[in-house]
Amino acid sequence: MVGIRALKKIWMDGRLVDWADAKVHVLTHGLHYGYSIFEGIRSHDTPKGPAIFRLKEHIERFSNSAKVYRMKLPYSAAEVERACVDLVRANGVPAVYLRPVAFSGYGEMGLDPTKSPIQVAVAAWEWGAYLGAEGLEHGVRATVSSWVRMDSRSLPPQAKCAANYANSALAKMEAVVAGYDEAILLNSQGMVAEGPGENIFRVKNDIVSSPPASSGILRGITRDSVVRFVADEGLSFLRTDFTREELFTADELFYSGTAAGITPIREVDGRPIGNGRYPITKRLQKRYDDAVRGRSPQYESWLTYVA
Ligand SMILES: Cc1ncc(COP(=O)(O)O)c(C=O)c1O
Structure with missing residues (x-):
């Protein structure tokens, strides 16, 4: 196989x-x-x-x-x-x-x-980091898709139905054929929604933000964990819509998801994001790693032990 x-x-x-x-x-x-x-x-x-x-x-x-x-x-x-x-x-x-x-x-x-x-x-x-170990460390290159994310009037994005992933596959293939690692989908209002299989976060002036559920996204469980990590890092979090150009002007951008983990985005459509370093993303990555690997007593209630 x-x-x-x-x-x-x-x-x-x-x-x-x-x-x-x-x-x-x-x-x-x-x-x-x-x-x-x-x-x-x-x-x-x-x-x-x-x-x-x-x-x-x-x-x-x-x-x-x-x-x-x-x-x-x-x-x-x-x-x-x-x-x-x-x-x-x-x-x-x-x-x-x-x-x-x-x-x-x-x-x-x-x-x-x-x-x-x-x-x-x-x-x-067994599945390694979905966007690659290199991407996890140094960030991935993303493109804004020409495909619009379906919304809850057609296929409800909050239900994780296989049919939604035909829309994701169109965006993913378009990105890969154009030489990018991953896509970013806008919603039918033209605001940033999410990746094909990841939520998206923006960092600007130390404020972390992510589109609300009403933007037509899957309510990610990693996204929910990130919101907690942001608070525990003493940072501010805003659930807010943002535009395509606000991707380009971000200090940091990252994807979150069970498959992808917390993966920095280093470039969107040829524009480098921030200064190429991801201090806040790295702090959140560390919290996530420690949480999932049982190294943080404060997040232990999130773990179901198998033994
Ligand atoms: C479309 C989409 N958005 C976001 C996510 C991230 O969700 P989670 O963090 O629960 O894995 C996923 C993964 O399931 C997804 O398929």
Whole structure:
């Protein structure tokens, strides 16, 4: 298999199955019509063994995504949380990316997804920093996408539905083909929304800001953690819209997300951001690293230990 190294097990429809056996039929409904909701969660190695970061909040968002889409999950939030913990333990690899997914399965075709059975799975694999270790350290090059972020009148961005990621993929591919690492999407009002799979933050004159949920973004759990880190660093935070030109004039910009972590943006469309150093981003990165790796007692309540 290209890219992903197989681990031992995947949790599928209520039980742990061998990696190679976690299969679906080609007429799986969600595969055709995008009726699939998912989460992205990470576990890390800590001094007390593997721990999952903010598991409860991720599964709560998973349940909320299902609710928006009238998807009746056949497992409770507690059962999906338990599946994540069991899976990390069964695979014996402490630092993994966890992917709970629920979708309309093999049953009926056509556009009413409620006629097909809902299947639920949790897979896990080893995944380094999504925008690369180099990007995490030295920043990535971003471009403002020509694709507009969909909004809640079409595809509600706060529900993590697979269909949203067709919009993300268009932006991502456009950025990569143009030689950039990542995209920044504007919303239908022309204000900055988020990355294809990350939230965005701006630092100006020591004030950290990020677009509000009403700008049409996914309410990131890393974003929520960053808001807490900003307060704990004694800095000010503003939930506010900003424009494309305010990207260019920022002192610092960074992406936040479970996959990407806290990744500085060093350039937007050929304009270098700030002076090329990221003192505040680095302070927030350190807090995040310490939190997820169990080195900060003040954030320990965010960890679910697997042992
Ligand atoms: C579109 C989008 N925005 C933001 C995020 C960041 O969210 P989180 O920090 O909860 O991973 C993600 C990742 O799930 C995403 O897909």
